[in-house]
Amino acid sequence: MPSSICWRVSRCGRGKKLVAAVLLVLVFEVAYMQQRSMPAEGRHAPITWEDVQQVAGMEEVRGLIAERLRYTINLEDRYRVLALLIALRSLEQGHGHGYRPAELLERAHERWADGFPLNSERQLTIYLEEMVNLGLLIRLPGDERIYAMRSPNVVNMLGTQPELENELRDTQFDLPYDYNPIVARRSLGTDRRTRVQRMSPLTDGQLNDILTHRTTLVPCTPALSADLVERGIQLHTDGHGLTVVRIGPDDDLTDFITANSRRKSGSRLLFVDLRGQDTARLQVATDRLLDHTRGAQPRTDSSSSVPRRYAAVLCDPDTAAGVVSAAGLVRPERWTVDSVRAWPESPFGSPRERRSLIEVTGGWPMLVELAMHKVRSGMRQQVVFDELRAEMTVPERAKAHLKLAGLSSDDVGQLSTWAQFYTDEEHSAGVAVTAAGDLQAAFQEARLYEESDAESALIAAEGLLNHLDLLGVLDVTDRGQILDPVTFRAVKAIGGDL
Structure with missing residues (x-):
């Protein structure tokens, strides 16, 4: 698409979101471009301003733009409530009409008291300024204390007046998420082949439990990302001065325990993969690892220089259920709505x-x-x-x-x-x-x-x-x-x- 056309699209009041959506359809929706006849000289069919206008009017593109816009206001439900209230004012009184912070705070408090305490006008103004920087709102010329929607197009993308009123009335708004180690998981980076972001199968709380219990069983299936358990533990222990030593099902556990016992410095976590093994072998390995890790517990602060020993055993769920042990137990779980x-x-x-x-x-x-x-x-x-x-x-x-x-x-x-x-x-x-x-x-x-x-x-x-x-x-x-x-x-x- 020529740069001049991209500039004209970006000036329509929808900015980068419209450019991205139009390009997505023009480039990837092959059926649309196949309707065009090829130039006589055999070159690729050029994308014209008329093409852009036709694609921008498609229901699919309008829906995609609206959804992209929603991602912005859904970053935080306070953004969402404020955007909906100001959009309603625009629909009721016309574009260019908005709210002063004090009046808007009263309306927002009526809709969501927990999210907008009446003594939070200064914080509300901060939210409004952030929404200006995000390209959602403007301060009206001549009275910069009044905040209004940036464009009628933005209002139309949010919905009709009845739709916005229903959304404000029926939606259960959430306060911002506070960090909770019980559910928080770390990113393990992006898969090189699929470009999908992978997350640790273990929560931060479970990773802390592994270091608390010294020896821990981690029963997990492939569907719960068993292959990423080691990576999650590695990322967590990097910040605790630990070296992870991997032990496979075909390795001799005794050799690794002996070598680790002889070390005078350097704390280690033995990651033992016993998937596919029976309960008897898992029981023996767990007992041995418990004895090994207990033997390195410092008794006083003066002995804190003693190398710390930890063990995490990746195993099958049914096998772990048959083990009788004092070892810790952490189970990777599926994501939930919360x-x-x-x-x-x-x-x-x-x-x-x-x-x-x-x-x-x-x-x-x-x-x-x-x-x-x-x-x-x-x-x-x-x-x-x-x-x-x-x-x-x-x-x-x-x-x-x-x-x-x-x-x-x-x-x-x-x-x-x-x-x-x-x-x-x-x-x-x-x-x-x-x-x-x-x-x-x-x-x-x-x-x-x-x-x-x-x-x-x-x-x-x-x-x-x-x-x-x-x-x-x-x-x-x-x-x-x-x-x-x-x-x-x-x-x-x-x-x-x-």
């Missing part, structure tokens, strides 16, 4: 958007990371949601998820006998509760157990629920436990044929 607030600069700013994200991804790390990447790259949220939902209807993708989550063919077969009685809509409504009695009835209905063997069917149902809980595929609701939405859809997609 914990995803801790994601740095998340494009899913509102509670409704976060609920939709978790409903579509189930909170599974790789799916949440992919959704974040796609939306940040310019795709509309609903398009991303539709794509991710559609993927789980493909049998191959569904099978891959179930295997990564640690489910066996027997597990899937049993679950499918129960899942057949529920639709996706019923699951979303919380009706598809995985109670032991319901599973027992499904097992007997499918002739997995005879009617006379109800006790065995109930034992099998309780065993399956315990296994599912260890794998982290169950969600707790007011009605009881249910399968996470992605696992439920995957089971439905393959009908038990893993």
